[in-house]
Amino acid sequence: MNSLTDTADQVADMLDEAYYRGGRPQFHGKTPRSKSTSFTPLARMTELLERDEDAGRWILAQKDKNSFAQSLYEQSVIKGYVLSEKQIAAAKRGYDKDMRQETVSTLPETFFKGILDLMEGARAGKGKKEGLKFPAIRFGGMKIYYSTRRPNDPDLAVYRTEGEVGFLGKITTPDGKFQPYIWRNGKIPATQADLDKLAKLEGNPEEQLAAEGKRLGICMICNAELSNPESVERGIGPICAGRFFG
Ligand SMILES: [Zn+2]
Numbered sequence: 001m002n003s004l005t006d007t008a009d010q011v012a013d014m015l016d017e018a019y020y021r022g023g024r025p026q027f028h029g030k031t032p033r034s035k036s037t038s039f040t041p042l043a044r045m046t047e048l049l050e051r052d053e054d055a056g057r058w059i060l061a062q063k064d065k066n067s068f069a070q071s072l073y074e075q076s077v078i079k080g081y082v083l084s085e086k087q088i089a090a091a092k093r094g095y096d097k098d099m100r101q102e103t104v105s106t107l108p109e110t111f112f113k114g115i116l117d118l119m120e121g122a123r124a125g126k127g128k129k130e131g132l133k134f135p136a137i138r139f140g141g142m143k144i145y146y147s148t149r150r151p152n153d154p155d156l157a158v159y160r161t162e163g164e165v166g167f168l169g170k171i172t173t174p175d176g177k178f179q180p181y182i183w184r185n186g187k188i189p190a191t192q193a194d195l196d197k198l199a200k201l202e203g204n205p206e207e208q209l210a211a212e213g214k215r216l217g218i219c220m221i222c223n224a225e226l227s228n229p230e231s232v233e234r235g236i237g238p239i240c241a242g243r244f245f246g
Helices: 003-021 041-051 053-062 067-078 085-106 113-124 192-203 205-216 229-234 238-245
Strands: 136-139 142-145 156-160 166-171 178-180
Touching (some): 041 067, 053 085, 113 156, 113 192, 113 205, 113 238, 136 192, 136 205, 142 192, 156 192, 192 205, 205 229, 205 238, 229 238
Antiparallel strands (some): 136 142, 142 156, 156 166
């Protein structure tokens, strides 16, 4: 592996990390410049990934396998040109296509419409309760939430918080189809066990969240320790119960 490839991996890892944390990546304390004023391949790679993460990932992952990706890589990272909107769009299509192929080959198509409805309900608000901007729930060592990093994204993010932590994929609108996340090396971090846990939650969200909250002594919605006897018995805090289940 040459040093440039190593660097590309490091940049992509930093972006992954930042994505998981819901923040903005920091590159040695400097925010990368957005136009073609960068002179090093690292800075250009960073620009590319910042401009469009999916397109950038695809170009970096495919540059040694696909001649089109290679040409985009040479133009943007080696020569320092700003890619056109058309080129970015084409790279995005490449990413989407690869993603679909991988997805079909490993995990079964699964839908979590019940979870999506629950979260959309919390977002919309119930009764007199105002909706939450970024509702989140925890279940089975996973966090299911709307990403603060992507406020206009209607899809739900699924993140594994225990064991091998990391972003697992999305529960997408409008039908709740699960779209597994794919690492640039082709690895799919979500497993059948994760899907089984989501299916369990999907079956009866209120009962499942309450049962797990009761077991752990924590509200699975706001993550607060349950203290008053009624909440401990119920397995969920009164405010959260109102917001999610009316
Ligand atoms: Zn709560």
